[in-house]
Amino acid sequence: MASESEEGWAVGMVAVYQQVAPGTLAKLVAKPALLEEFLFPEQDSYAVNGYGDLEVDVSTAGMSSWEEIDRRIQGLSGEATLTDGTRVSVKDIRIARGATTWRDPDTTGPQQRAHTAIAALRLIPPLTQRLERVGHRVGEFAVSAVIAALLLSFLCLYLQETRGLPPWGLTALLLVVVGVIVLKAILSFGRERVVVAYRHRHSKSIGRSKPDPMDIDKAWEPIEAALERLDNDDAQAIREAVVGGREIKGADVGFGAASYFSAEEVAGVATSLSRMSAEALANACAPEVREYVASHLRNLQTYFRDAAAHGHAMIRYFC
Secondary structure (H helix, E strand, O other): OOOHHHHOHHHOOOEEEEEEOHHHHHHHHHOHHHHHHHHOOOOOOEEEOOOOOEEEEOOOOOHHHHHHHHHHHOOOOEEEEEOOOOEEEEEEEEEOOOEEEEEOOOOOOEEEEEHHHEEEEEEOOOHHHHHHHHHHHHHHHHHHHHHHHHHHHHHHHHHHHHOOOOOHHHHHHHHHHHHHHHHHHHHHHHHOOEEEEEEOOOHHHOOOOOOOOEEOOOOHHHHHHHHHHOOOHHHHHHHHHHHOOEEEEEEEOOOOEEEEEOHHHHHHHHHHHHHOOHHHHHOOOOHHHHHHHHHHHHHHHHHHHHHHHOOOEEEEEEO
């Protein structure tokens, strides 16, 4: 009979492996903020979330990205936060490929800063957009408030019948709920901003090792279950590679923190993998996943063998 892990393999997370030079790994462990850039160098440099906030990677964004952002924020005013922590008022903002230009409302001359000197812009959106964004936020809050009000209404009715609660108690409750929703709307409207976040990468400080990453899809689940049935040192070493490792604390990628294996650990896992028959391990799995497991285990054997031959360490994360 298949284990619970094997039955759920088809809906699990994907395990991804990335070879990395030992020196680069040391930088990533020391500065986890670099990990996302290292693992996802082709990540979109420009994105807009559901509320219209913008994020742009100043090191890779093309001219079309800057033109789109410039179009979206024309006519807006607000505040700029520089990378040194300084905050300045801004209006008449224009964004070009390498710099952002604005006027300070308290001065007449234009100000210009390179994108690398800016952390974010917080701008007041147009009235219609503010109302729409506030409607989204308050709507989410109001649903919870109304549900709570209904429950309290039943409590008020019960107390009126059993404890003699004054009849105006229910009316007072509803007025309080309406007042809270209105107050939430007013506060949200006052704080509503369009945020342009300038994402600063550090691509010159790290180098990505080749080959490209390799994944074993969701096969790690039935592989782990099978390895638990094999009581030997090689099985434990492979299980460590599949679900173990040391966490890179301070940076989540995919689902949770990434884990890493030193070059020495990679060499040991590669040796254990070479002694393990993919077919033998697959035969310890449920029949319907045996070929699936064997195929991905062979890929894992090849990838670790290649990493060991090049003296590489390894990063594993789930997505």
